[in-house]
Amino acid sequence: MRERNVVSAQTQLLSTVAPSQSPSFDPDLGVITPPSNGMARSAFARPVAPRARWRRRYLACLVLIDFVTALGASRTVVALLDEADAGFWDQRVLGGAVSAFALVTNLVVPLMWMTVLVAAGAYDRRALGRGTEELKRVARANVAMAATVSFLALGFKKDLSRATVAAIILTLLLYTLVTRALARVVLRRIRRVSQRASQKVLLVGRLSDAMAVHEVVTRNPGAGLRPIAIHLPHHPRPGERVTAPVPVYVGWDLVPLVQQLGADTIAVCGPASLESYELRKLAWQLEGTGLDLVVVPQVTDVTGPRIHVRPIEGLPLLNVEEPTISGLSLLVKSMLDRVTALVGLVLLSPLLVGIAVAIKLTDPGPVMFRQTRIGHEGRAFKVWKFRTMYTDAEQRLEALRHRNESDGLLFKIKDDPRVTPIGRHLRGLSLDELPQLINVLKGEMSLVGPRPLPTEDDDYRGDVRRRLLVRPGITGLWQISGRSDLTWEDAVRLDLHYVDNWSLVYDLGILWRTASVVLARRGAY
Known part of the structure; x- marks a missing residue:
């Protein structure tokens, strides 16, 4: 039954290829091979990756939410101060500064907060929906916001209330962390229920390495990675039957294949997947395409601060520190x-x-x-x-x-x-x-x-x-x-x-x- 499903999926994908091409599916091997004339690899051919509509919509929602959050934070602080001091707002009216004060609280603070979030990478597509990484960038933006306000106050010699500034900064952080966490919960829920709002991944490597990565990423659909195909670096040995839960390709040029599949990410699995020069050429080909290239290291189940990339003479070394179980x-x-x-x-x-x-x-x-x-x-x-x-x-x-x-x-x-x-x-x-x-x-x-x-x-x-x-x-x-x-x-x-x-x-x-x-x-x- 499983093999029938695989053949059906592969046949369905074959129908999506342009009529001028004639890739073939070998049912004995279980792989899809490219057309006989092949696909010439050109440094000047830059197919554009399919636009991820879900990412644009999600990003637009985040921008709107962050703006409303910043506005709500500043208005909350003003309301609390006005309640604590009944003359707080009246003093600004009598002083003729109500319009300027309202402009700062309703527009300047939200726009400044949005600018700092952009600078801190809080809207970077690689961080969206990634939980702790996204929240860390928000926290860094909050520190940058406090430093920016302090610098501007010093530069323009403005006598700002430290309590008011601290209240706005902390309220901004609290509100943004809560709304970002809720947005992430909604995003992961959509991914689990409908498998939408996920990156479509082409796994490149030996079947065993690709299947290991497939098992890991499909274990948690909320992570946002959905493998849709596997590309083998070499043809199967004679008599070897290839079976997998997704279509398996061999002998294709990766960038055109990704474009045909509608994927947006290439994941190179295992050390023997591509030679170093092939990986470098692939990275060159991806310039301007909007495709993501992910290299899955051999080191598994090691995350966080233990992993550092240390480049030496153009060679990126993955430095894995010892686990900290004392201190x-x-x-x-x-x-x-x-x-x-x-x-x-x-x-x-x-x-x-x-x-x-x-x-x-x-x-x-x-x-x-x-x-x-x-x-x-x-x-x-x-x-x-x-x-x-x-x-x-x-x-x-x-x-x-x-x-x-x-x-x-x-x-x-x-x-x-x-x-x-x-x-x-x-x-x-x-x-x-x-x-x-x-x-x-x-x-x-x-x-x-x-x-x-x-x-x-x-x-x-x-x-x-x-x-x-x-x-x-x-x-x-x-x-x-x-x-x-x-x-x-x-x-x-x-x-x-x-x-x-x-x-x-x-x-x-x-x-x-x-x-x-x-x-x-x-x-x-």
Whole structure:
């Protein structure tokens, strides 16, 4: 069935090629080859990439939103000042400066803010919808706005109220961050539901490398990359059958092929995809076409500040730093964990008592369930949880082994008969995990980190053992990405990604996303 779908998709794409050309599809190999006369590569032929209408519309909406946001921020500050000082606005009327003041608040501030956003790259198409990168550029623009206002005030010798300037700058930042975050949520929602508003990508490279990239980018449609075809650098070996979820091409010139497919991005996958001189020529050909060229490095699951490009004599070197799993940041993380756990236990004490009473009234047995888990550096500890299963759950485990729906070191059943009725609700909202704040307070766990597993230390072998380099957490990248619906391989990959790239900002982002995942009850059983 899958091969039929691939052939159908390839045949459909063949019909979009100009009639003067006659590319052929080989069903035995599963690839599409170019016309017999080929397509001459010319340095002067510059086909223009298809205009991404979604990007123009999204950019226009952002410009309008940012202008209204800046206007709202300045008007908010004026309203607050007028409320705090009843004569604030009247003084400007009596002084004859009301028109100039209104012009500044209603036009100059918004236009200045828009100009600074443009200068900071907040409208750069490479940053649109990219979350932290987009918000970082907004924050840099806010700092630049404060510096610009201070410089102008000094240059024109204007006596500005520092409190008023600070209030406008901070309100601008807050309003813009909120509206940009909401716009990004809407954009990602559109991408997930309709697959629109995404970059159409041609993957170039060996089939294994291209399929690896295809799997990664299609795992999260909200990221905005949609592979539509694969181009192989070499013809398949005799007898080798090529199957893929998208059409596969071989022997084509890339720029004309991208134009025919309606793509706007070329992604070169793997080190053996193109020779260095071919990659350089391809970059030359893309000048003026509006096409994006992306080179996917061999280094995977490494992001953020650990990656730097260091050019030496025209050779771009990808510098990958060691993961930071110690130092001042780790100390700050530990202190924040314990303070937050202490405050959380105090504030949530009525809820914790209520859950304990509900468990005791609905099922006889202990309220708490304590189990040995493996933690930081392989040290065993007792994890605290509200009991969600019947007291004979361990005795019934062997009889249910054949129904295990998970793999690796996990044991999961979606409709586990050992779970009590009240336990299903607690698990659905992850309320059974709240007592682990005690483990966080004792320093055995963290708020964010890989989940501690009920297994022996000897079970952690090979790369999996890297999970133990950091403290286990109540929530983590695994939990916000699918929880129990993930395979063991995906869970390990996400945990190792967190260990290699963790930071305080990363932790805050995971905590923020945890709330929506818990409320939606995704993968909780």
